[in-house]
Amino acid sequence: MKKSRFIYSWLLFVCFLNVKYAEPAEAQVSAEDEFEDYLSSIEADFYNFEDSINRNFADYLEQAWQEFTVYEGTEPPVYAGGLFFTGTIETTLVHPHDSFFGSFLHFPYMVEEGLSLSGLSEKNIADGWRKLGTVDFTSFFRAYTGYSRQFSLNDWGNYQLLKYASMQLYPSFSPRERTLFLFYALSNAGYKAKIGRVEKDVLVLLLPFAEEVYKLPFIKAGEEKYYVMDISSKQLKKLYSIMADFPKAEKVLSLHISEALDFPENEIGRKFTGKYPFSLSLNRNLLDFYATFPLCDLSVYFRAEPSKTFTNSMDKIVKIHLKGKSRP
Structure with missing residues (x-):
């Protein structure tokens, strides 16, 4: 992704020079003959730069991790009638081995030999990152x-x-190996993330959010909160992690839905009673997706772009109740 932008920018720069400083035809022919070699050298420089980032970050991971206090998850606000949420929080993928919310996806096969965490020492984690860094993930990220x-x-x-991809590509991974893969993949996809060691045998993923998130335990790295993902409800008091993020990771994960999610239709009906009873059509795949959300502020839901199924269903309901009504 970034590779393409890098190469395209060089292409534009080279084209600009060719137009502004046009040379005789003989020189142009010579330049064209060398153009492929020139692009190859640019691409090689890019990969060397990418490799150096991963190597340097692996060296950083090998340094001693620091202890962080784990804070209890923030309680949600109280509204009229009580809390807007009661129950347990669910952040795991629904039916991960079957489909991705109604679709069976296929990622390029990735060789899983080599990534084996025999322990969770700083050196074990750094070596695991180095092994992932030797894999060509170009086709994987293109599919992603x-x-x-x-x-x-x-x-x-x-x-x-x-x-989902980690479960499909690496079914034999242990939970901690999958956590390391997610840390690597998220970081290289540009998202801020950390990993933490709980006691001696548990590796956890830590994510910051752009919105307020409730009931998830978190650590503080500077002014940023990093929430502990996919861990049992046992009370955490401390964990060991790193302070810095991967250099290319600049995005803070957001829960906001600015565009209607386009999952395959799996229509289910819901009946509502009251003064104006109605039946509503909903997409079960979309409901399953929402079920994975961490508990967050209501504005995330209110501002979400509705699906076509919901919009069409509501349009019909409103038209029925407005039929025969006079205009104000």
């Missing part, structure tokens, strides 16, 4: 980007997509 666009995924959807 394509699916993200196909379903109009938001940041949380991208995270769920990478979780």
